[in-house]
Amino acid sequence: MDLNNLARYFYTLFKDLGWGENYAVVANLVINLIILIFLAFLINALLRKFFTTFLDRLAKRTKTKFDDFLYQNKVIKHLTHLVTLFFIRWLLPKVLIDFAYLRNEVKVVIDIITIVILIWFIRSILLTFKDFLKSLNSFKDKPIESYIQVFMIFTWLIGFLFIFSILTGKSMVDFLTALGAVSAIILLIFKDTILGFVASIQVSVNDTVRIGDWITMEKYGADGDVIEINLSSVKVRNFDNTITTIPTYYLISDSFKNWRGMSVSGGRRIKRALIIKSTSIKFLKEDEVEKLKKIQLISTYLQDRQQEISSFNQQQNRDKNVLLNGRNMTNFGVFRKYIDEYLNQHSAINKEMMIMTRQLEPTPQGIPLEIYTFSKDKVWKNYEHIIADIFDHLLAAVPYFDLELFEYPTGKDFLREFSSQKSEKNMDENSIKNN
Structure with missing residues (x-):
């Protein structure tokens, strides 16, 4: 059929x-x-x-x-x-x-x-x-x-x-x-x-962006990891877990920062400065140098440096009754050397990359002393902890060198100054009355 x-x-x-x-x-x-x-x-x-x-x-x-x-x-x-x-x-x-x-x-x-x-x-x-x-x-x-x-x-x-x-x-x-x-x-x-x-x-x-790259595109509020690249847009998960969508075409028409180079390198850059009051910078006297020799990181340096300067001044017949004559060490220079030694012995710093402490151009606020180095750990959270650890120590070390950090005066500073002036005025009035 x-x-x-x-x-x-x-x-x-x-x-x-x-x-x-x-x-x-x-x-x-x-x-x-x-x-x-x-x-x-x-x-x-x-x-x-x-x-x-x-x-x-x-x-x-x-x-x-x-x-x-x-x-x-x-x-x-x-x-x-x-x-x-x-x-x-x-x-x-x-x-x-x-x-x-x-x-x-x-x-x-x-x-x-x-x-x-x-x-x-x-x-x-x-x-x-x-x-x-x-x-x-x-x-x-x-x-x-x-x-x-x-x-x-x-x-x-x-x-x-x-x-x-x-x-x-x-x-x-x-x-x-x-x-x-x-x-x-x-x-x-x-x-x-x-x-x-x-x-x-x-x-x-061109390998400009990959999924997983950390990019920063301030114009569009993007600062985080790329989670998707499609035909029309690039999705970025920001560090506050918000999602920013950027048109794919803008990755070749606008500028942005890709942190991949930092991620694949040996370290993450630390670049931050301490602002030192210029009025606190001074030449060091012999007794002040001897006092600073108790700091172990720079004791050898101070010993060698002191001998070198003394030999030079003697050869040049410099009159050291005036401190300005001849060569001298400054508390600012010694502090800079201390930072170098501290960074070189810090376990979180990559010793194979740049380690430098440099003095920047003077500003109305003071003299910037910049730390330029790289941390071994590139994870953001750990990186911030390393920076905090380093600068906690350096901020606490500043007074040991008779240096002062610049900061704008607060209301308490003005009140303290006013109280001091008022107290001095009262003492002068009492002294006049007694006489």
């Missing part, structure tokens, strides 16, 4: 039972549709079971997680839907054997659904490759999402062209010809997408 006779089996049965022509035809169609739907569900379930079993066996033989990503992204589901739709499309003309005028309309609907499911299937395949590549160390920081989005845009565009071709009955050539005429409009509509695509390629090729 061929399919045509099989499709009319119930029609013949109902006619033999004495049913009317119209009733027999409709009843035959309804039963055939029910059987077709049942067969479609059965084939779909069997195919899904088959592919799932196949992937399970494959997973046991391999260590890769590619099969897990296939299942997570519903590749099996879309594939079974496609096969089921092909089966329905093949069998439906037989089901509609008595309704020839409906065949074209139903075929159009099935073809459109097939195109949509096919696009979803392609998307699920691409997402599977994306997830798999992201699991590899060499691709973790690459903007794979951008390329997938571009490919999907073209896939959907081609899909819509096929759908319009099916609905209108015109060939793809006619649509492509019309598309060329409106290309300027399309370029205008997809301007941001095209710019984003170009930017994604440049970012990837």
Whole structure:
């Protein structure tokens, strides 16, 4: 028995039972549709079971997680839907054997659904490759999402062209010809997408930004780690856990700071200054030098330096009754040397990178004494602790060298000065009265 006779089996049965022509035809169609739907569900379930079993066996033989990503992204589901739709499309003309005028309309609907499911299937395949590549160390920081989005845009565009071709009955050539005429409009509509695509390629090729990089873009309030790079935007998780979205194109059109160089280097830079009052800087006398020799970090330095200066002054016959004559040490210079020695023995400082204490240009507030060095630990929290530890010590060490830090006077300072002046005035008045 061929399919045509099989499709009319119930029609013949109902006619033999004495049913009317119209009733027999409709009843035959309804039963055939029910059987077709049942067969479609059965084939779909069997195919899904088959592919799932196949992937399970494959997973046991391999260590890769590619099969897990296939299942997570519903590749099996879309594939079974496609096969089921092909089966329905093949069998439906037989089901509609008595309704020839409906065949074209139903075929159009099935073809459109097939195109949509096919696009979803392609998307699920691409997402599977994306997830798999992201699991590899060499691709973790690459903007794979951008390329997938571009490919999907073209896939959907081609899909819509096929759908319009099916609905209108015109060939793809006619649509492509019309598309060329409106290309300027399309370029205008997809301007941001095209710019984003170009930017994604440049970012990837030039290795400007990777996922996981810490970037700072003050113009857009971004200061944190890059968590996603796609076709239209870059997502940055700031350190307060807020998310900043930056258009991808701005990564090549605007300036920003990428801290990756610091992260992959041997240390993180410490660059901070102490402001020393210029009036507290002075030449050191012999007894003051002897006092500072008790500081172990610079005792050897002071001993050698003192001998060198003394020898020079004697050779040059300098009159040291006036301290300014000849060479001298200053408390500011000795303190600078102390900082160098302190940093060189500090366990958190990278000794293979620059360690320098330098005097900057005088300012109205005082003389900046800048510490320029690098910490071994680059983690932000630990880095701040290291800076605090260093400057806690240096701030406390300043008075040992008879130096003073600059700070603006507060209300208490003005009140203390006023009270002192008032007290002196009262003492003068009492002294006048007593005389």
